[in-house]
Amino acid sequence: MSNGSLYTYIQNNIATIEFGHPASNSFPRELLSRLTNSINELSNNNEVHVIILKSEQNKTFCAGASFDELIKISTLEEGKQFFLGFANVINAMRTCSKLIIGRIQGKAVGGGVGLAAACDYCFATVQASIKLSELTIGIGPFVIAPAVKRKIGLAAFSELTLNATSWQNAYWAKEKGLYAEVFDSSKEMDAEVDILANKLSGYNPDALQKMKKELWKGTENWTKLLEEKATISGELVLSNFTKNALQKFKK
Template sequence: MTTTRQNGSLYTNIHNKIATIEFGHPASNSFPSDLLERLSKELITVGAKEEVAVIVLKSEGEKAFCAGASFDELVAIKNLEEGKQFFSGFANVINAIRTCGKLVIARVQGKTVGGGVGLLAACDYVLATEQAAIKLSELTIGIGPFVIEPAVSRKMGIGATAELTLDATSWKNAYWAKEKGLYAKVFENTKELDEEVEILSEKLASYNPVALAEIKKALWRNTENWDTLLAERAAVSGELVLSDFTKTALAKFKK
């Protein structure tokens, strides 16, 4: 089932210590700012619950996992403050995953672009299908994946991040993403994917919660500066999006 709500949808279901957070948007599960803000808050709220041992993050439908940030909002940016605020959306989600205190598993059924790749890179464990290709197309419109770069580089390394960023018109397939460390496992279809998500999340939920919390901290060591770093990166993107180059590129793209 795919939502028709223009601001998108966000639902959380908690069962047997597993919190499943599902987001959706009619435009290929892209994120308007409002939905990014709701997801950030939900991750922190759910992460603080004692009855939750692990979080599963998924998106609606059978096609795209996430088409990145809202294109309509991107085109509508008029000044630096609006630009910084827009690009802070994914920064806040990444930082929420980082600080929520619970391990986050991503369930990826399809293609992911731009900010969505940063979202996956921030998750602690990612399971995907063969359809889950990825692309960072930001350079084609005169900006860059500045906000998500720390998360992508942390997970995949500088080499893979550079390849993804500079080859901005090409899709990288799911097996490439697995080879580079973004995905832990790749499955032929969503049935196999969902079975593995269930098995893994149930196993994790049965482990010592203190050990899980400590391993989360250990995995995220040396990222304490990300609140500041990602805000600075959002400002860089906010400035670039106002450039004549980007305005022209966006106008062409919109047509």
């Protein structure tokens, strides 16, 4: 469990990916790699028409990057490769031939916000507050920036990034376009997730794939772009400011 868990199951042309980690569903590098591979495999599976992305437990959707691994980074290449993990996931979601529904049952921080933004349609509960806290530890949400800005716009992204210690609630996220719908409970949300997934799974798969491409038109340069962003984050994570901030956070 130190590297987390990831399960994929398919039923009625609907694939569900469920990830988890004891540390608030945060992502070590290995789990990011497994998620990327799973999305790529489902993209090529003709039996799958739509994907649901969810996390384990009830409280936190995703706490972003693994702090334990961030602390251990000692070279630029290690830093770049770690942040490429998130870049690869976002690119896999972007280029996936299937529409991806996000089930956001709890708080999302940093990379967790990036995952939600890379989904094509997100359901959330009132507990699904969001925060981009990267500046507080001396880095920034560079890798996820293109995905988040694409979904909520530059002004909202600026507000979320610069006000790095404050949570924005689920209704703020819905107003800005990150979430399509917000529910009082996971039970209500799950019912609507199932309804939409089953509707989409019954539509023309070719039409769904073409619509997916239409939704992501203009992002064709993201493979190179996100690699450049990963390099920026990889450099910053080596700074004394960030090393000290991570140690304080750990304590």
